[in-house]
Amino acid sequence: MSRYGYLIREGFRSITTHGFMSFASVTIIMACLIIMGSVSLLSLNIDALIKDLEDQNEIVVFVDESLNDEESARELQKNIEAIENISSAEFVSRDEAMDNFMSKYDEELMEGIDETVFRHRYIVHLTDIALMSQTKMELESLRGVAKVNAHLDYAQSFVTIRNVVSIVSLVLIVILVFVSFFIMSNTIKLATFGRREEIAIMKMVGAANGFIRLPFVVEGLVLGILGGGLAFLAEWGLYNLVTGRIVGSVTGALLNVVPFKSVALHVFIIYMAVGVLVGAFGGVNAIKNYLKV
Amino acid sequence: MVVMENVRKVYESSNTVALENVSFTINDGEFVFLVGPSGSGKTTLMKLITGEVRPTAGTVIVNDFNMGAIKRRKLPKMRRTLGVVFQDYRLIENMNVYDNVAFAMRVVGAPNSEIRKRVPYMLELVGLEGREKRMPTELSGGEQQRVAIARALVNSPRMIVADEPTGNLDPVRSLELMLLLEKINEMGTTVVVVTHEKELVNAFSKRVIKIDSGKMIGDGMDGYYE
Ligand SMILES: Nc1ncnc2c1ncn2[C@@H]1O[C@H](COP(=O)(O)OP(=O)(O)OP(=O)(O)O)[C@@H](O)[C@H]1O
Ligand SMILES: [Mg+2]
Numbered sequence: 001m002s003r004y005g006y007l008i009r010e011g012f013r014s015i016t017t018h019g020f021m022s023f024a025s026v027t028i029i030m031a032c033l034i035i036m037g038s039v040s041l042l043s044l045n046i047d048a049l050i051k052d053l054e055d056q057n058e059i060v061v062f063v064d065e066s067l068n069d070e071e072s073a074r075e076l077q078k079n080i081e082a083i084e085n086i087s088s089a090e091f092v093s094r095d096e097a098m099d100n101f102m103s104k105y106d107e108e109l110m111e112g113i114d115e116t117v118f119r120h121r122y123i124v125h126l127t128d129i130a131l132m133s134q135t136k137m138e139l140e141s142l143r144g145v146a147k148v149n150a151h152l153d154y155a156q157s158f159v160t161i162r163n164v165v166s167i168v169s170l171v172l173i174v175i176l177v178f179v180s181f182f183i184m185s186n187t188i189k190l191a192t193f194g195r196r197e198e199i200a201i202m203k204m205v206g207a208a209n210g211f212i213r214l215p216f217v218v219e220g221l222v223l224g225i226l227g228g229g230l231a232f233l234a235e236w237g238l239y240n241l242v243t244g245r246i247v248g249s250v251t252g253a254l255l256n257v258v259p260f261k262s263v264a265l266h267v268f269i270i271y272m273a274v275g276v277l278v279g280a281f282g283g284v285n286a287i288k289n290y291l292k293v
Numbered sequence: 294m295v296v297m298e299n300v301r302k303v304y305e306s307s308n309t310v311a312l313e314n315v316s317f318t319i320n321d322g323e324f325v326f327l328v329g330p331s332g333s334g335k336t337t338l339m340k341l342i343t344g345e346v347r348p349t350a351g352t353v354i355v356n357d358f359n360m361g362a363i364k365r366r367k368l369p370k371m372r373r374t375l376g377v378v379f380q381d382y383r384l385i386e387n388m389n390v391y392d393n394v395a396f397a398m399r400v401v402g403a404p405n406s407e408i409r410k411r412v413p414y415m416l417e418l419v420g421l422e423g424r425e426k427r428m429p430t431e432l433s434g435g436e437q438q439r440v441a442i443a444r445a446l447v448n449s450p451r452m453i454v455a456d457e458p459t460g461n462l463d464p465v466r467s468l469e470l471m472l473l474l475e476k477i478n479e480m481g482t483t484v485v486v487v488t489h490e491k492e493l494v495n496a497f498s499k500r501v502i503k504i505d506s507g508k509m510i511g512d513g514m515d516g517y518y519e
Contacts (some may be wrong), residue, residue: 006399198385198396204343205448206372207400292365 004214011218014191022223025180025187029227029278030234032176033271037235039169041263046162048258053158054087054129057151061089061139063120064146070094073120076144080122085135090123097121119146130159177274184223184282188216192286199290209291217283224279228271235267236260294452294483295319295342300351302337302507311337312507315351319485321451324478326494327487328517329504335487338504339456342485343377344368356451373401376445376482378455382437384429390416390440391425397444415443419473435466442473452483459488467493491517 015022061080067073070093080089092100097118126135132150139148192199195215202212243257260267295318302312311334319325329335340346341353344360353360356374363371384393394415398408416422419439429437438458445453455474459467471486471493478484488494494501494517503511 197383201383201385201396201444202400203369204372204377205397205401205444206369206375208369208402209366211400211402 007211007214008218010195011215012222014194014215014219015222017194018187018190021187021190025183025223026227026230028183029180029224029275030231032180033228033231033274034235034238036169036173036176036274037231037267037271038238039165039172041235041239041258041267043162043165043169044263045258046158046165048256050129050158050162052256054126057126057129059124059126059132059136059139060149061122061124061145062147062149063122063144065119067120067144070120073144076122076142079142079144080124080139083135083138085127085131086124087127088125092121092123094118094120130156132156177278180227180274180278181282181285184220184278185285187223188219188283188286191219192216192290196290199287203290212291213284213287216287217280220279220281220283220286221276222279224275224277224282225272226275227278228273228275231275232268232271235271236264294321294354294356295485296352296354297338297341298352300341300353301349302334302341302346303349310507312341312504315504315507315509317502317509317512319483321483322478322481324475324484324497324499325486326497326499326501326517327485327504328489328491328494328501330489333504334507335489335504336456337507339454339485339487342454343375344371373448374451376442376448376450376453378438378441378445378453378458380457380460382429382434382441382461384437384440384444386429388428389425390421390427390429390432393429393440394444394447397447401448403448411447412443415447418446418477419443433466434461435470438462438466438470439473442470442477446477446482450482452485453477454485454487456487457489458486459490459493464492468496471497 063073063076067076073093074091077089077091080086097120101118124139126132133156136148136150139145199212239260243260246255247257297318298316300312300315301310303310315334315338327335327338337346341348341360342355344355344363348361351361356371358367358371358374360371385396388396391412394412395408398411403411413422413425416425419442421436421439421443424432424436429440432440438461442453442455442458445455453474458474459470462470467490474484474486475497498514498516500514501511501517502509503517
């Protein structure tokens with residue numbers, strides 16, 4: 001270990017020697033990770049929202065008059081459940097529907113309303129609301145189905161948003177990882193330039209390539225881990241701040257926000273992994289040209 | 294040991310034929326001067342030996358390694374059999390004398406216990422005992438070059454190659470340095486010295502390989518005369 005001690009110390013020292021560039025590359029990595037993390041968390045929240053919608057957003061399938069008695073209307077259950085995208089179908093009889101309706105409104109208002117006004121119906125939940133319009137058509141084509149009530153446009157716009165956010169975040173992540181790597185590599189190139197004499201001497205006396213790389217990889221790792229750790233803390237604060245505002249607002253009160261604690265470990269691991277990889281490969285890349293001859 | 298056979302070296306970038314049809318053998322234990330005017334190809338020959346450049350044609354064998362075909366990852370192993378000295382010393386400015394020499398051992402992974410024994414011995418051999426704590430800038434040119442020689446020798450290479458080691462020294466320091474290299478040679482290390490200083494070469498009775506415009510024009514014990 002002692003013989004590596006010197007080189008590892010050199011890696012740390014180089015960070016302070018090129019203080020400004022080190023600061024810049026940590027900041028860039030932080031910024032990249034925060035942008036990356038924020039879009040990912042946004043898309044996670046949209047996913048959760050869609051899940052909520054899927055749970056709440058029920059499709060009502062009305063049974064037509066050809067299946068008038070409850071017995072035959074219940075027969076439809078298996079046909080509905082045979083459709084692929086259906087996660088559940090709950091039968092509600094004409095009587096129950098009327099009772100539900102009545103309980104919500106004033107009795108007097110209901111006077112004179114006959115239970116035959118109501119139809120037997122199924123309350124249907126979907127597995128994936130992205131396929132809602134297709135499923136709606138399949139339901140409508142079933143024999144015995146009079147009408148299908150579904151909030152198509154509502155679901156569709158959320159799915160579109162989710163898809164856009166996923167694509168944007170993927171593209172952003174690729175670009176930002178590349179930018180971080182580039183900045184990191186150039187920061188460490190400064191260090192290799194400052195120590196080119198030493199590198200030349202190491203090569204002349206026959207130091208192994210891994211040994212020559214060591215201080216620069218250490219420098220990259222330290223910067224990467226620093227950037228990852230700081231980005232994690234910043235993301236934590238930022239996320240709680242923003243979600244706190246949303247939940248606090250009037251419209252936001254209806255939204256269910258994914259709590260940071262439930263994803264903190266994942267965010268931490270991913271940030272650290274990106275920091276470590278960008279740092280290590282940045283270091284290896286920076287020294288690459290010196291090791292050719 | 295160096296074996297050159299019909300070596301040709303062309304620098305594509307400057308379209309220069311730096312060496313043409315060069316053949317000689319340097320056996321273990323020899324002391325050889327490599328002389329020639331500026332631009333004749335001396336440094337190119339040195340770089341062929343250290344593996345910094347590869348021959349365009351012909352064979353270069355150094356300490357049993359075939360330098361024309363050696364794999365890049367084998368170069369460190371090959372270089373541990375060589376000690377290299379340059380005209381401009383190439384010491385690390387922010388390390389003291391002791392650390393400059395110890396550095397060469399550290400980076401090849403020598404244990405500390407061995408470094409502590411070997412470095413003082415080397416510094417004594419080159420006459421720098423008591424100067425361990427000095428920084429390179431606090432030394433004369435001759436002293437700096439002796440640090441460089443100690444560093445080149447510290448890992449016990451089979452051969453030392455020195456490219457104009459006296460280029461920046463006055464005649465007296467140059468002679469002292471050459472006597473040091475002669476002493477090292479007598480202790481068993483092969484020594485190859487590049488120089489264009491005729492007086493210095495002629496002060497010793499050694500084998501002299503002469504090149505001019507990339508071609509060998511002499512190889513013998515008859516000194517350096519034109
Ligand atoms: N890296 C290079 N790229 C292109 N041409 C080069 C390179 N190095 C040397 N040359 C050319 O090759 C020729 C031989 O150069 P070399 O350095 O071997 O001469 P030298 O004998 O060491 O000279 P000096 O005594 O001045 O050091 C010269 O014409 C030089 O311009
Ligand atoms: Mg030269």
